[in-house]
Amino acid sequence: MEFRNLGRTGLKVSVLGYGAWVSFGNQLGVKEAAGILSRCREAGVNFFDNAEVYANGKAEEIMGAAIKELGWKRSDVVITTKLFWGGSGPNDKGLSRKHIIEGIKASLKRLDMDYVDLLYCHRPDPSTPIEETVRAMNWVIDHGYSMYWGTSEWSAEQITEAWEIANRLGLIGPAMEQPEYNLFARKRVEQEYAELYKKYGIGLTTWSPLASGFLTGKYTKDNIPEGSRFALENYKHLAEKSLVDEAFAKIEALKPIAKELDATLAQLALAWCAKNPNVSSVITGATKEHQVVENMKSIELLPKLTPEVMEKIHKIIGDSK
Template sequence: MEYRKLGKSGLKISELSLGSWITFGNQLDTENVKKCMKEAFNSGVNFFDNAEAYANGLSESLMGIALKEYRRTDLIVSTKIFWGGNGPNDRGLSRKHLLEGTWNSLKRLQLDYVDLIFCHRPDPDTPIEETVLAMDYIVRNGLAMYWGTSEWSYEELDKAFKVAKELNCIPPTMEQPQYNMFVREKVEHEFNLLYEKYGLGLTTWSPLASGILTGKYNESIPEDSRLHKFSGLKNNLKNNGLLSEKNIEKVKKLTKIAKDLDMKVSQLSLAWLLKNKNVSTVITGASRVEQVRENLKASELKNKLNDSIMEEINAIIY
């Protein structure tokens, strides 16, 4: 496992990490959460990603139980704040919700601090100055080591950096955008100036496009698949064009390349992401230990993707 710096910070984070979205509390119980985290940790993963919204807080509670088996300094743990409940002040990026959301997340995780904390989405109803000052408070008071954003635009991030400088606050360190072979615009184009100007780090999510890049939807949607169980996810993928015949045809072509390289198309897709130097870590998800093992093997397989192979892949997906 390779460890990369999180942006310009001194934090070293495993290039592949394990996230809990959809799986922890929905597909995995306590024992299976422990098993998946143990497999990941033993393979070199040191970053485990979470959020207050995942399984309505249950995801954090399950991870909190599993974390008891590790030395705290060996781990990088995150949470994300935005959707905390149904009350008028239980969501968004106001100072009240950011602080209360953080305290509640720490209780569920059974931790004194998280390493990374994210503003899970931009909040047009809260002044950016209020959000930046609240995140500065959270970091300066030891509730988190670094703060960042998730699914913010270039303009929103640039403003956050400028406001942080004006108010003498700690600026964001990282952004968590969706990034895979079918969703590339933000990471590969929109954020280019942010890498150079601010040293922004990336903890990317949905590396396999909700399973499309595993090849399991090439012919139909299996009954035991995530898309079959979560109709909302399936409808969303169809509406945004990800689950299209055009993309399925691309996956079939990528599967042939993967087979020639003696790897699975999911591993090829993860290895392709790791070739991007601006990516600090790729957050993977898994509903069983075998998936964890299979995904993490991409770390050692990425060297098979030489310039010629990368050109062949890019000719298919671009």
């Protein structure tokens, strides 16, 4: 496994991580989760991603219980969670000081941990001043509930404002951003955030590297495999967004490149994300242990993604979108 610094921090994270979104609590219980996490650690993964909203908190409970069952040394792993959607009450969501402080305490209780390593603002909150959020996230760090804080799906303008506030107040700014990034979703990472890497040293922990499974090549216009993500009722909107003729044509054009590299399409897609030097960790997903093993093999592809191979890929996928 390759380890990279999280942006400009001293924290080392595995270039491939594992995320609990969709799987923990929806598809997997504690026993299955423990198996998945074990395969990840065997491959060298130390980065594990979660959020208060995943399975309405159940994902955090399952991850915490599985890690306890496995007897892991806490300092060996990097555990994350995200705050925004914590419940149905008017103060159970958003990025107010109240929800951030109450939310992290609730997440830690579900995880059965004293702290998380990374805490994200899961989305921007237009109803809360960014200064209030910056101050609250620093309170969380000062009280030892998290080591670092960051954002997820914030605009470059919002991240810049957070940093300007932090610098003015002598506080800690967001160390990382968690955006969607894959062969079909590139514009924000490759264009919008370009100045942030240089100016603030933002590290990226990217999600949906396989476009919710579409980049595995397992879907067709007429076939959505039973038990797959697109087959879940709550995620059918993703299927409608992804399963279009243009995307299928690009998938077919990418398959020969993967074959030339003696890799699966999924491995190629994961390695392509990790090839970006601004990406600290690529968050993978899996519901079966053999999927973890196959995903981790994508690390072996990195040296094979030469400038010539990358140029072939980019001719197929086109400009950043």
